[in-house]
Amino acid sequence: MTAALSVDSLWKIFGPRSDKIIGTPDAELSRADLKAKTGNVVGVKDVSFDVAPGEVFVIMGLSGSGKSTLVRLLTRLIEPTSGSVNLGGVDITSASEAELRDVRRKQVSMVFQHFGLLPHRQVIDNVAYGLEVRGVPKKERRAKAGEIVDLVGLSGYEMSYPDQLSGGMQQRVGLARALAGDPEMLLFDEPFSALDPLIRRDMQNEVIRLHSELGKTMVFITHDLAEALKLGDRIMILRDGAIVQVGTPDEVVARPADDYVKDFVSEVPKAHVLTLKWVMREPRPGEALDGPTLPVTTVVRQAARTAIASDAPIRVMDGDTMLGVVDEEDIMRVVVAEEES
Numbered sequence: 001m002t003a004a005l006s007v008d009s010l011w012k013i014f015g016p017r018s019d020k021i022i023g024t025p026d027a028e029l030s031r032a033d034l035k036a037k038t039g040n041v042v043g044v045k046d047v048s049f050d051v052a053p054g055e056v057f058v059i060m061g062l063s064g065s066g067k068s069t070l071v072r073l074l075t076r077l078i079e080p081t082s083g084s085v086n087l088g089g090v091d092i093t094s095a096s097e098a099e100l101r102d103v104r105r106k107q108v109s110m111v112f113q114h115f116g117l118l119p120h121r122q123v124i125d126n127v128a129y130g131l132e133v134r135g136v137p138k139k140e141r142r143a144k145a146g147e148i149v150d151l152v153g154l155s156g157y158e159m160s161y162p163d164q165l166s167g168g169m170q171q172r173v174g175l176a177r178a179l180a181g182d183p184e185m186l187l188f189d190e191p192f193s194a195l196d197p198l199i200r201r202d203m204q205n206e207v208i209r210l211h212s213e214l215g216k217t218m219v220f221i222t223h224d225l226a227e228a229l230k231l232g233d234r235i236m237i238l239r240d241g242a243i244v245q246v247g248t249p250d251e252v253v254a255r256p257a258d259d260y261v262k263d264f265v266s267e268v269p270k271a272h273v274l275t276l277k278w279v280m281r282e283p284r285p286g287e288a289l290d291g292p293t294l295p296v297t298t299v300v301r302q303a304a305r306t307a308i309a310s311d312a313p314i315r316v317m318d319g320d321t322m323l324g325v326v327d328e329e330d331i332m333r334v335v336v337a338e339e340e341s
């Protein structure tokens with residue numbers, strides 16, 4: 001299957017003569033050392049990854065890790081120093097201005113932290129804006145926008161103006177606007193960072209629901225690990241512009257690539273994230289093998305009740321194949337370790 005997004009050896013170095021650094025030993029320097037030696041700052045350092053169609057791919061990192069730079073490179077809002085980006089079959093790196101405009105209008109929509117709504121337009125016309133730019137006639141674009149307004153739970157607010165809505169509702173308008181043009185991919189740049197925790201949780205659930213209904217490819221930028229774990233099919237962790245780890249949420253939590261990631265995930269409630277894959281074991285000699293079955297993808301916490309209710313260990317399955325077993329004690333070990341940490 002062709003990737004929805006493919007990034008290959010992408011670099012962005014800010015500062016003088018930045019294109020002369022890649023390929024030299026200076027490129028290997030830490031960000032601080034390179035800055036001290038040459039005055040250049042590495043925004044994105046030799047980043048490669050693929051996003052599959054329909055995947056939710058989260059790019060996570062602390063402030064300064066290069067998230068905003070990377071997301072801007074994806075649609076070439078800034079020029080890369082080297083490397084390539086292929087978005088839905090279009091080579092972004094060599095695309096003409098006209099092709100880029102087309103990609104930004106039709107293939108990818110962005111949702112930002114600052115909603116960027118047009119204050120003097122009603123919700124319906126904010127949502128329809130992208131269609132208007134494309135020249136879709138008023139009746140048609142309003143009908144389409146109306147459908148999307150319903151989809152994001154804003155029915156009844158079509159005629160409201162942005163400043164009459166709460167932050168969470170404004171971000172729903174932002175989401176609706178991004179969806180109205182029926183893009184293949186949504187790019188979220190820290191969209192919920194400014195929202196209250198409860199509203200933020202609602203919006204995350206909204207993203208999960210919309211993804212399951214529409215199946216769009218999503219690239220989601222965040223500095224919040226809990227958000228990354230909740231939303232991502234896979235998570236890519238950046239530090240100083242470089243990739244530290246790419247993996248599924250349970251891989252990242254179970255097998256952090258280094259101390260940096262380990263530190264990040266130390267507070268994560270493991271039983272809520274780890275799947276049986278990480279706690280199953282070989283059956284012991286003589287152990288009963290007629291216990292209940294659960295898929296290997298079951299989260300540990302969800303397996304607890306089954307384990308407690310059964311004398312024989314749970315058989316952990318991949319389809320018809322038994323991969324291992326877990327019993328109550330195996331599960332308690334994860335839960336207790338979590339309480340102690």
Ligand SMILES: Nc1ncnc2c1ncn2[C@@H]1O[C@H](COP(=O)(O)OP(=O)(O)OP(=O)(O)O)[C@@H](O)[C@H]1O
Pocket residue numbers: 014015041042043061062063064065066067068069070223
């Ligand atoms: N135009 C620029 N000129 C020089 N350096 C820049 C420029 N833009 C970004 N940088 C530097 O590149 C690095 C990565 O910044 P970037 O904004 O991409 O990080 P971030 O992870 O998005 O952080 P934040 O969450 O704070 O926005 C930082 O050291 C930043 O100072």
